[in-house]
Amino acid sequence: MKRLIQFLFNYRLLALIKKEFNQIRRDRRLAISLILPPVVQLTLFGFALSANVTNVRLGVVDDSHSPESRELIATLTESRSFRLAGYYFSVNELGDAVSRGTVDAGVVVPYDYAKDLARDRPTTVQFLLNAMNANTATISRAYAEGVIQSYNSGLRGKGSSSRVETVAGMNLARRGQVQLQPAFLYNPGLVDSWFIVTGVFGLLLILNSSLVSSAAMVREREAGTIEQLLMSPASTSEIIIAKITPLFILLCMMMLVAIAVLKLAFGVPFHGSVAFLLFGGALCILSGISIGTVIATFSKSAQQAQLTSFFVNPPLSSLSGALNPVEAMPKWLQPVTVLNPIHHFATIVRGSTLKGSGFMDLWPNFLGLLIFTAILVSLSVWRFRKQLS
Amino acid sequence: MRRIVAQTRKELTQIVRDWRTLALALILPNVLLLLMSTAISLTVNELPIVVQDFDDSSASHDFIDAIRASITLHVVSWPVNKSPEQALASNAARAVLIIPSHFGRDIARGVNAPVQLLVDASDANTAKLTSGYATQITAAYNRQTAGAMQAGLVQTAIRLWYNPGLSSKKFYGPGVFVLGLSMFPPLLAALAMAKEGEQKTILQVYVSSISAHEFLLGKIIAFMVVALAECLVMCLLLFTYFGLSFAGDPTPFLIATILYAFCVASFGTMVGATIPNQAASMQAVALGGFLLVFLLSGLMFPIENIPAGLRWISNFIWGRYYIEIVRDALLQGGGWPAVWYKVLIVGLIGTIFYGIAWRGMRKMQVKV
Numbered sequence: 001m002k003r004l005i006q007f008l009f010n011y012r013l014l015a016l017i018k019k020e021f022n023q024i025r026r027d028r029r030l031a032i033s034l035i036l037p038p039v040v041q042l043t044l045f046g047f048a049l050s051a052n053v054t055n056v057r058l059g060v061v062d063d064s065h066s067p068e069s070r071e072l073i074a075t076l077t078e079s080r081s082f083r084l085a086g087y088y089f090s091v092n093e094l095g096d097a098v099s100r101g102t103v104d105a106g107v108v109v110p111y112d113y114a115k116d117l118a119r120d121r122p123t124t125v126q127f128l129l130n131a132m133n134a135n136t137a138t139i140s141r142a143y144a145e146g147v148i149q150s151y152n153s154g155l156r157g158k159g160s161s162s163r164v165e166t167v168a169g170m171n172l173a174r175r176g177q178v179q180l181q182p183a184f185l186y187n188p189g190l191v192d193s194w195f196i197v198t199g200v201f202g203l204l205l206i207l208n209s210s211l212v213s214s215a216a217m218v219r220e221r222e223a224g225t226i227e228q229l230l231m232s233p234a235s236t237s238e239i240i241i242a243k244i245t246p247l248f249i250l251l252c253m254m255m256l257v258a259i260a261v262l263k264l265a266f267g268v269p270f271h272g273s274v275a276f277l278l279f280g281g282a283l284c285i286l287s288g289i290s291i292g293t294v295i296a297t298f299s300k301s302a303q304q305a306q307l308t309s310f311f312v313n314p315p316l317s318s319l320s321g322a323l324n325p326v327e328a329m330p331k332w333l334q335p336v337t338v339l340n341p342i343h344h345f346a347t348i349v350r351g352s353t354l355k356g357s358g359f360m361d362l363w364p365n366f367l368g369l370l371i372f373t374a375i376l377v378s379l380s381v382w383r384f385r386k387q388l389s
Numbered sequence: 390m391r392r393i394v395a396q397t398r399k400e401l402t403q404i405v406r407d408w409r410t411l412a413l414a415l416i417l418p419n420v421l422l423l424l425m426s427t428a429i430s431l432t433v434n435e436l437p438i439v440v441q442d443f444d445d446s447s448a449s450h451d452f453i454d455a456i457r458a459s460i461t462l463h464v465v466s467w468p469v470n471k472s473p474e475q476a477l478a479s480n481a482a483r484a485v486l487i488i489p490s491h492f493g494r495d496i497a498r499g500v501n502a503p504v505q506l507l508v509d510a511s512d513a514n515t516a517k518l519t520s521g522y523a524t525q526i527t528a529a530y531n532r533q534t535a536g537a538m539q540a541g542l543v544q545t546a547i548r549l550w551y552n553p554g555l556s557s558k559k560f561y562g563p564g565v566f567v568l569g570l571s572m573f574p575p576l577l578a579a580l581a582m583a584k585e586g587e588q589k590t591i592l593q594v595y596v597s598s599i600s601a602h603e604f605l606l607g608k609i610i611a612f613m614v615v616a617l618a619e620c621l622v623m624c625l626l627l628f629t630y631f632g633l634s635f636a637g638d639p640t641p642f643l644i645a646t647i648l649y650a651f652c653v654a655s656f657g658t659m660v661g662a663t664i665p666n667q668a669a670s671m672q673a674v675a676l677g678g679f680l681l682v683f684l685l686s687g688l689m690f691p692i693e694n695i696p697a698g699l700r701w702i703s704n705f706i707w708g709r710y711y712i713e714i715v716r717d718a719l720l721q722g723g724g725w726p727a728v729w730y731k732v733l734i735v736g737l738i739g740t741i742f743y744g745i746a747w748r749g750m751r752k753m754q755v756k757v
Contacts, residue, residue: 041680048684050694051431051514072543098550099723101713117543124544131549132720134557135431135514136691141547142521148545149528155543178452178496179503180527182520184510185477195512215668303580303667307409310576314421318428323689325515327433327483328557347480354511361479 012234016242024216024246034250037208038258046197046266049323053139057085059094059103066114072125075151076107081143098130105129105140117155186354194354197266199322201258202345205281207313209251209288210295214305216247217296217384236385244289251285262353271356276366280348283369287341290376291316297383322346341376344369392599396607397614400581404615410577414615415622418569422623423630425565429689430557434460436519439467439482446493452504455530456486461522477509484508484519551636551720562631563715564688566623570649571708572678574616575657576671582608582661583670591665601750605658605743612654613647620646627719637722645714645732652707652739653678659742662749682708707738 058077062069077084085103088094094106106128110116116123127144131137187194220226229239259277262268270277295312299305319333320342326334337343344365351357351365359366404410440456442449457464462484467476473485485507495502506523510516552559585591594604627633635642657674664670682688685695685702686709692700703709710731717723 044680044684044699048695048699049690051690052694053691055693099721100727101717101721101723122544124546127545127547129547129549130721131552131555132716133560133691134552134555135518137549137552137555138432139514139517139521141549142517142524144547145525145528145545148543152543177501177531178527179501180506180524181503182506182508182523184508184516184520185474187510187513187516190510190513190516192513195514198511303671304409306668306671307413310413311417314417315424318425324429324431325433325512327436327515328428328430330427333427350511351478351480355478355509357478361475 013238013242016234016238017245020216020242020246023219024250034208034212034254035257038204038254039261041204042197042200042258042261043265045200046193049196050192051135052192053136053143054080055083056081056105056136056140056143057103058082059085059088059097059106061088061091061094061106061108063111064109064113068114068117069109072109072113072151073107076144076147079143079147081140081147094128098128101130104136105144107144193266194268195350196323197262197268198349198353199320199346201262201349202284202342203317203320203322204258205251205255205284205345206288206291206342207317208254209247209285210292210309210313211306212251213244213247213289213292214296214299214309215292215302217243217293218299218302218305221296221387222301237381240381240384247289248282248285251289252282255281255285268353270353272352272358274352276348276352276359276362280345280352280366280369283366283373284341284345287369287373287376290373290380293380294376294383297380297387316340316342319343320346338368339372341369341372344372392603393607393610396599396604397611400608400611401614403581404577404611410580414573414577414619418573418619418623419626421569422562422565422626425568426558426561426631429565430561431514431518432555432557433515433518435463436461436484436515436522437465437482438462438519438523439473439476439485440464440488441467441469441473441485442488443490444488444492448493448496449488451534452488452492452530455533456523456526459522459526462519462526473507477507482509483515484523486523558631559633559720560716561689562627562633563719564686564712566620566627567686567708567712567715568679568682568688569623570616570620570711571653571682572674573619574612574650575653575660575678576674577615578608578612578654578657579661579664579670579674580667581612582658583665583667584661586661586665587667601747605746605750608658609651609654609743612657613650616650616653617646620650633719635718635722636720637718638724639718641714641725641728641732642718645711645728645735648732648736648739649707649711652711652735652742655739655742655746656707659746659749662746663752681706685709686712688712705738707735710734710738 060073062073073084076082082105086097088097088106091108094103094108097103098106108126108128110123110125113123113125125148127141129137129140129144184190220229234242255278263270291312292309295308296305299308319329319336320340321329321337322342326337326343329337347365348362348369351362355361404414438456440453442453453464456462465482467473467481467485473487476482476485487505487507489503489505492502492504504527506520508516508519549555585594599607656677660670660673660677664673681702685692685699685706687703688708692703692709695703714728714731714735717728721727
């Protein structure tokens with residue numbers, strides 16, 4: 001223990017750490033890239049990426065021209081889901097409008113619509129949906145069916161014939177209906193941005209840590225001063241610790257800025273323990289630094305390091321479940337996310353902010369993150385040593 | 390003319406000699422296309438759902454069987470003595486369906502039986518899909534058991550156009566194709582141009598007899614070739630793995646692709662000419678080519694969802710118009726009447742980039 005303390009506080013190590021601090025302080029670009037991204041990226045991603053489906057532009061072909069059909073169209077368009085974009089005279093015209101992209105959906109009311117309703121005969125209304133975007137199409141289909149369902153239940157209570165029918169329907173043969181009552185836990189207002197920003201938070205920590213650390217690690221090599229470091233009495237572990245410490249402290253400060261943005265700009269609730277969040281974030285930063293170090297040991301210049309990170313970052317960020325649910329990935333890719341630190345961290349962030357989960361729920365993710373960080377840190381130390389010798 | 394060709398040949402030789410840039414130009418976009426197009430999709434199947442059945446009657450079993458039979462929800466087992474919220478907190482399930490006792494009796498008596506669905510809404514979009522799926526299954530179950538008398542009078546017949554299988558791959562594939570084109574060719578162009586400034590080889594260009602336009606055009610044509618080669622390889626992937634084909638007239642797509650190649654090559658050259666530092670210009674391209682095109686072009690989420698304060702920016706994002714052209718060509722088939730002005734805009738933005746690059750080159754001379 002005493003030796004460890006002696007090792008950590010010896011003069012050489014402190015001097016090296018001070019040198020790294022000074023170097024970072026004088027590098028204006030590095031300082032900017034530590035403060036600007038969390039604020040800009042979090043706000044941009046949080047505001048710009050929203051899967052919300054509202055104001056679907058609806059084109060209408062009304063062949064019935066009756067009060068009933070106008071009522072149906074009014075019911076459809078008075079919700080926030082659909083917005084009336086225009087009337088068309090024929091189905092062909094409507095089809096052209098859909099393919100030109102001037103409307104996203106179309107509804108065709110048949111000419112015998114009012115007649116059928118008056119006679120209590122079932123009638124069919126046709127919907128055309130531009131299904132290019134599968135997500136939007138699925139959600140607007142659910143909207144359309146929901147609106148028609150509630151329109152139907154309104155009809156049933158109104159007409160005289162249907163009143164007779166309800167009384168008659170109360171016979172013994174009638175079965176009860178299942179009524180589904182959905183309750184949305186953790187985010188009853190269905191705020192889209194909460195999911196995005198908690199995911200981007202993890203992306204930000206890993207990607208920025210790796211970017212900053214690879215730039216810092218490769219600089220010594222680019223400038224050729226790495227030989228001087230080797231000639232100094234400092235050991236390799238001292239050099240590595242001295243390199244990592246200031247970066248780690250600065251990135252932790254970046255994490256705090258990002259948490260402030262989450263809280264202030266997006267109003268993300270903090271139901272769980274902030275300590276989990278900070279601990280998970282610290283592990284995340286360490287693994288990000290390790291990824292950056294490994295990249296740096298494979299490159300001779302800052303430019304090469306950046307190019308190499310183009311090969312590492314996109315798969316890392318797209319296979320994380322940070323921006324979309326893991327279940328949306330193909331089956332064979334889903335297990336890969338277990339190896340991704342961003343995935344574990346995103347789960348921890350969402351658990352400890354939105355859901356208020358405790359340690360009993362999150363320990364597998366902490367364990368995964370811990371193992372991954374340990375492996376990455378040792379890999380980077382090994383690569384760095386190899387590079388030095 | 391001869392000088393332009395010579396300049397182009399010089400650039401292409403430089404690209405082919407560096408394996409890292411060559412892989413970046415031809416292999417990485419395809420990897421990205423495969424990974425991203427599946428990884429950014431939002432439509433989910435087989436969402437894990439826990440069912441807690443407090444009734445345990447034949448009616449409740451019937452209802453659970455209806456849920457089990459769906460491909461959108463996947464019933465996972467959960468011990469009865471644990472609270473259902475626990476399943477959501479530990480991420481074991483996305484939703485919990487609770488069937489109360491008396492469910493079967495209520496159904497038999499002809500009274501409506503409420504069933505509660507707890508949805509994990511920490512992901513709002515998936516929550517909406519989950520509850521939508523459950524509602525559809527319940528409605529179908531009701532229709533099936535109740536018979537024709539109780540079905541609604543107004544029925545909906547929904548036609549899904551352009552993508553009837555609701556495959557996300559077909560929507561995101563063309564988007565990521567554009568993202569790849571907007572990112573890698575300008576990256577290489579910016580690196581090559583910045584290198585001339587960084588290593589001062591630009592001075593040799595100034596003292597040679599080649600004019601600024603010839604020099605720039607030579608460079609841009611070289612990177613257009615790279616972009617078109619990349620486009621060709623990615624199109625092969627789109628037509629085979631993604632199962633896409635031309636939905637209508639392919640000429641707008643072909644012309645727009647050539648114009649877009651010019652646009653992105655000029656963008657890279659412009660960045661390299663105005664920022665003669667390789668690392669910094671790479672970051673600028675990453676910002677312009679990746680971040681802006683990814684966020685503000687309607688690649689993943691509709692542009693209408695962006696708040697108005699940011700949405701106007703997307704009018705200037707070159708990738709936005711090209712994405713619309715590509716999606717039109719491969720899915721909608723609207724042809725020239727639908728996209729003619731978008732093709733023009735892509736060309737216009739490319740010309741503006743070229744103009745700025747030309748001015749940047751004159752400034753570079755003063756700087757060096």
